[in-house]
Amino acid sequence: MAPLIPSGKRPATRAVVAVLLGVAIAGTLWVPIYARSGPKLGPVPFFYWYQLIWVPVTSVLCWVCYLLLQVRRGRHGAVRR
Amino acid sequence: MSHVNLVAFTILIGSFLAVTIIGFASARWRPAEDPMHLNEWGLGGRGFGTFVSWFLLGGDIYTAYTFVAVPALVYATGAAGFYALSYTIMVFPIVFIFGPRLWSVARARGYVSPGDFVRGRHGSQGLGLAVALTGILATMPYIALQLVGIESVLTAMGIGSSSGNALVRDVPLIIAFAVVAAYTYLAGLRAPALIAFVKDILIYLTVIVAILYIPGRLGGWGHIFNVASAHLKTVNPATGKPYGSLVVMPAGEWAFGSLALGSALALFVYPHAVTGVFAAKRRDVIRRNAAMLPAYSLVLGLIALFGYLARATPAVNAGIKADGGNPQLSVPLLFDSMFPSWFAGIADSAIVIGALVPAAVMSIAAANLFTRTIYKELISPNATPAQETRVARLASLLMKVGALGFALELDKTFSINLQLLGGVWILQTFPSVVIGLYTRWFHRAALIIGWATGMAYGTIEAYRTPGGGQAHFGASTAPVFGHITYIAVIALILNVAVSAVLTVVFRKTGLQDGYDETRPADYTADPVPARPTAAQATTPAAPSAR
Numbered sequence: 001m002a003p004l005i006p007s008g009k010r011p012a013t014r015a016v017v018a019v020l021l022g023v024a025i026a027g028t029l030w031v032p033i034y035a036r037s038g039p040k041l042g043p044v045p046f047f048y049w050y051q052l053i054w055v056p057v058t059s060v061l062c063w064v065c066y067l068l069l070q071v072r073r074g075r076h077g078a079v080r081r
Numbered sequence: 082m083s084h085v086n087l088v089a090f091t092i093l094i095g096s097f098l099a100v101t102i103i104g105f106a107s108a109r110w111r112p113a114e115d116p117m118h119l120n121e122w123g124l125g126g127r128g129f130g131t132f133v134s135w136f137l138l139g140g141d142i143y144t145a146y147t148f149v150a151v152p153a154l155v156y157a158t159g160a161a162g163f164y165a166l167s168y169t170i171m172v173f174p175i176v177f178i179f180g181p182r183l184w185s186v187a188r189a190r191g192y193v194s195p196g197d198f199v200r201g202r203h204g205s206q207g208l209g210l211a212v213a214l215t216g217i218l219a220t221m222p223y224i225a226l227q228l229v230g231i232e233s234v235l236t237a238m239g240i241g242s243s244s245g246n247a248l249v250r251d252v253p254l255i256i257a258f259a260v261v262a263a264y265t266y267l268a269g270l271r272a273p274a275l276i277a278f279v280k281d282i283l284i285y286l287t288v289i290v291a292i293l294y295i296p297g298r299l300g301g302w303g304h305i306f307n308v309a310s311a312h313l314k315t316v317n318p319a320t321g322k323p324y325g326s327l328v329v330m331p332a333g334e335w336a337f338g339s340l341a342l343g344s345a346l347a348l349f350v351y352p353h354a355v356t357g358v359f360a361a362k363r364r365d366v367i368r369r370n371a372a373m374l375p376a377y378s379l380v381l382g383l384i385a386l387f388g389y390l391a392r393a394t395p396a397v398n399a400g401i402k403a404d405g406g407n408p409q410l411s412v413p414l415l416f417d418s419m420f421p422s423w424f425a426g427i428a429d430s431a432i433v434i435g436a437l438v439p440a441a442v443m444s445i446a447a448a449n450l451f452t453r454t455i456y457k458e459l460i461s462p463n464a465t466p467a468q469e470t471r472v473a474r475l476a477s478l479l480m481k482v483g484a485l486g487f488a489l490e491l492d493k494t495f496s497i498n499l500q501l502l503g504g505v506w507i508l509q510t511f512p513s514v515v516i517g518l519y520t521r522w523f524h525r526a527a528l529i530i531g532w533a534t535g536m537a538y539g540t541i542e543a544y545r546t547p548g549g550g551q552a553h554f555g556a557s558t559a560p561v562f563g564h565i566t567y568i569a570v571i572a573l574i575l576n577v578a579v580s581a582v583l584t585v586v587f588r589k590t591g592l593q594d595g596y597d598e599t600r601p602a603d604y605t606a607d608p609v610p611a612r613p614t615a616a617q618a619t620t621p622a623a624p625s626a627r
């Protein structure tokens with residue numbers, strides 16, 4: 001079976017990527033974390049502002065993973081890692 | 082509603098005409114050397130960079146129906162409707178993981194649809210056919226629901242449904258769909274890709290203005306949440322239980338989480354999402370977009386909150402009651418009663434154009450599935466690329482006519498039920514498509530039987546579930562081992578379990594497996610586009626020296 005995170009990178013990098021993406025998914029998959037009304041942000045219950053804040057968090061996590069996995073390419077398409 | 086909001090209607094017509102011109106003109110955007118190739122018509126030449134892909138995928142995944150149905154759910158049941166936000170958050174890490182591999186193998190082998198890939202990977206026409214039929218079946222009602230989105234805007238404007246004459250009532254929808262069908266036929270995926278720019282700019286504009294302007298007029302968020310909370314606590318006389326809650330209750334957490342996860346996994350295997358992924362120019366485009374597309378999720382989250390804004394607006398509550406308690410009208414009525422009519426026209430245009438983009442991409446995706454997996458495999462194996470393209474164009478027309486028939490002939494709840502089932506069905510292709518990206522351990526025959534099991538179980542279970550005043554198809558969740566769970570997820574687990582057990586059995590009995598035409602290197606391939614076109618220079622986010 002092929003590795004879940006693409007090959008060509010050191011195992012440590014792949015492990016970091018796996019953890020970051022796992023955190024991103026678990027952040028809203030694990031509902032008990034945020035199924036509560038406090039602490040409120042002004043009048044807004046935690047349930048709502050947590051999810052809205054998790055949107056940019058996921059975005060940043062994905063971007064960091066993208067940078068970690070980036071494969072640089074030379075002028076002639078040769079891959080440099 | 083006897084009055085027709087003329088200013089809003091005029092603006093809606095104007096933006097529809099503008100989009101029509103763009104749609105037809107898009108045929109000449111990035112002209113292809115050979116336009117009669119399915120790569121061109123069906124995938125826009127596989128040349129969309131990060132910037133265009135962002136608009137196309139965003140315009141395609143976040144449909145008008147979502148923008149109407151999610152706030153409607155929040156309006157009616159509160160926190161439960163926010164599973165849609167949770168699911169569009171977790172879908173992007175999922176795309177990040179699976180998307181690049183699917184893109185690479187499609188590029189390396191020239192696949193244009195998930196059906197192609199499954200046929201090639203598992204060496205099984207039958208499995209490819211199962212995936213293609215599931216995709217087409219799940220997509221048709223989804224297109225029909227885009228019409229429901231348009232319809233709710235027209236109803237709120239006072240056009241259409243109040244007329245007793247069926248022809249007068251349906252004419253605006255028929256005209257709108259005929260026009261979309263015409264430019265999709267002509268320009269293929271280029272049309273929705275360009276129109277997505279207009280759609281998204283209108284959506285962002287509407288949402289930002291609404292979220293800054295409306296709460297102040299309603300007395301602030303504190304008041305809005307209080308009104309919502311008070312309503313949700315009220316006992317619904319039909320069920321004897323409260324309408325909903327402001328925060329998901331412990332008993333509802335499992336349903337909320339499984340709906341979000343199941344919907345996220347399903348979204349990734351929906352043909353229209355796969356089409357958007359395949360149209361990307363480079364492997365990196367997908368990862369970069371996984372990081373950038375959540376901007377739309379933020380918009381979706383704000384739109385979901387519109388459900389509470391609508392609840393706090395007495396005119397909306399009255400309008401919904403007048404229309405027989407249809408919460409689908411909450412957002413259009415909110416725009417109608419809160420905005421000056423010229424801006425209501427812009428906001429309504431955002432929803433209507435927002436329906437056209439996904440409808441076009443979905444019909445193209447279904448056409449690609451039909452052409453490669455059914456026409457080329459079963460009917461005419463020696464078809465030339467030009468013949469394929471002609472067939473795909475006709476298939477896209479048929480899909481639209483079929484969806485229109487759905488929307489006009491059948492009861493609206495039937496489309497909604499079918500779309501609910503569509504999510505259950507499409508998730509049953511996950512093992513063949515996504516698990517197939519990683520392993521060939523599963524036997525092709527086992528995958529087919531597993532798929533059939535999941536389809537049958539999901540359909541029966543959904544049929545047996547009452548709710549919302551309906552005896553059947555009342556909800557997408559059902560109790561399993563004491564937990565209320567999304568039916569699609571249970572069906573998927575059953576599907577994988579059956580596939581695994583039968584794989585062991587078939588291997589023991591020596592039943593012949595299919596030939597895998599793909600190679601490990603295909604899954605990480607990242608070919609530099611062979612044919613640099615003049616248009617590449619105009620793609621801002623794709624620097625040439627990569």
